[in-house]
Amino acid sequence: MEDSFAYLVLAIVSEIPGGKVATYQQIARLAGRERGARLVGRVLSHASLYGDYPCHRVVSSQGRTAPGWEEQRVLLEAEGVGVSQERNGRSVAVSMEGMTLLF
DNA sequence: TTCGTGACTAGGT
């Protein structure tokens, strides 16, 4: 298997301090794969198979949370990350006033 | 090998 990229991504994710979030692209860059944002998403979708990681602190460039994962929004709010959702609970996004919290 | 798919992005309609 040799998923060195996966381990690298997970290592980076585990370094994200509470209250802050990173984007898939940011992580991809730190992992040495500028264009690998989708790969990061794929790795995180299976993160539970590798161990426990704060994957809820990773959002899209638009601040969008993962599709079909309502819990993520709750977890972020619990850490003090402002989450603004559209009137109808449509798109959920992390508060982006100064956005890009990263680490 | 080609094709469809996905926790992505950026740009256009």
Added chain:
DNA sequence: AACCTAGCCACGA
């Protein structure tokens, strides 16, 4: 704002 398209990269049928 929502939807669509074209790049993107790894995987499995």
